[in-house]
Amino acid sequence: AQSVSQHNHHVILSEAASLELGCNYSYGGTVNLFWYVQYPGQHLQLLLKYFSGDPLVKGIKGFEAEFIKSKFSFNLRKPSVQWSDTAEYFCAVMKGAGSYQLTFGKGTKLSVIP
Amino acid sequence: DSGVTQTPKHLITATGQRVTLRCSPRSGDLSVYWYQQSLDQGLQFLIQYYNGEERAKGNILERFSAQQFPDLHSELNLSSLELGDSALYFCASSPTTANYGYTFGSGTRLTVV
Numbered sequence: 001a002q003s004v005s006q007h008n009h010h011v012i013l014s015e016a017a018s019l020e021l022g023c024n025y026s027y028g029g030t031v032n033l034f035w036y037v038q039y040p041g042q043h044l045q046l047l048l049k050y051f052s053g054d055p056l057v058k059g060i061k062g063f064e065a066e067f068i069k070s071k072f073s074f075n076l077r078k079p080s081v082q083w084s085d086t087a088e089y090f091c092a093v094m095k096g097a098g099s100y101q102l103t104f105g106k107g108t109k110l111s112v113i114p
Numbered sequence: 115d116s117g118v119t120q121t122p123k124h125l126i127t128a129t130g131q132r133v134t135l136r137c138s139p140r141s142g143d144l145s146v147y148w149y150q151q152s153l154d155q156g157l158q159f160l161i162q163y164y165n166g167e168e169r170a171k172g173n174i175l176e177r178f179s180a181q182q183f184p185d186l187h188s189e190l191n192l193s194s195l196e197l198g199d200s201a202l203y204f205c206a207s208s209p210t211t212a213n214y215g216y217t218f219g220s221g222t223r224l225t226v227v
Contacts, residue, residue, distance in 0.1 A: 034215050043116055044204070044218040090157065100145060100208065101170050102216065104157040 004093050006105035013081050014113050021076040021108050023091030032094040033074040034102065035065055039087045047089075050074065061085070086112045117141065118219035120205050126225045132193040135222045139186055139207030145169070146188040147208070147216060148180055152201040163188055195226045 007022040025031065035047040048059025055067040065076045074091060091105040117140035127133055139146050148160040150173075159172035163182035174180075177195075182188040192199060202223050206216035 036218075043118075043220045044206075045116070046215045046217075049215050100147070100162055100164075101159050101172060102147075103159070104149075106156040 004091055004103050004105040006089075006091055006108050008108045009106070010109045010111070012111045012113065015083055016080045019076070019078040019081045019085070019110070021089055021091075021110070023074045023076065023105060024072050025074070025091075025093045025103075026072065027093060027095060029095060033065075033067060034092040034094070035059065035063070035074075035076050036090045036092060036104075037087050038090065038107075044090065047076070081110070081112050083112045083114045086110060116217050116219060118205060118207050118217050120203075120219035120222050122222060123220065124223050124225075126227060127195060129195055129197060129226055131195050131226075132191065133195065133224065135190040135192070135203050135205075135224075137188045137190070137205030137207075137219060139188070139205075140217050143207035143209050143217070144186065145208045145210075146182055146186070147206045148174075148188070148190050149204040149206065150201045151204060151221070157204070160190070192224070197226050200224055200226045 003026045005024045033050040036044040037047050038044045047063050048057050050057045050067045058064045063078050067074050088107045088109045090107045092102040094102050119138040121136045144165045147162045150158045160174040161180050162170040166182050177193050180190045202221045204218050204221045206218045208216050
């Protein structure tokens, strides 16, 4: 079965520190990859997505992610975090053509200390 | 506001009861998805409807059922509720193809006491 692993359960950073959240998936075929963010008390919002092409994708709020096919990874990065980035981040995978089901990782909670 | 509307926002009910959660998709979206978010299981896909028809089923219990109506709103029915059913239930919608990602609603927090 397809699975998504997010290695860090909780990450604590000071403002201006750099962020990298790991995500690995187990499906071997074509995949579409997503990162969602959930701010406290709010719904999940799409940060960025990868379908094909340039493996480095840029999303909203200064986030980016790199798809490394050989490593089955799609890590999320941000050069300098802000207090307002405090939230839970979810990696999700959708199999290629014909599947509309998103499989989510368990999430990584990010706390940014002012 | 994401455009996906879920009601009610909060629901407290007793074990053994039945509840109905409602979702109105974003305008123009034909697909509706239901997810359950709990502390131990994370986000689990329950079921998908596309233009009124069931399209895919995930880890949905037999006590749970859903449907999508002609106006495209969807309802998730949870019956014979157990304490373990307490969770956040999210609805999401997407256009014809979901490859662009879903738009999520704010969720219904269900507490079973």
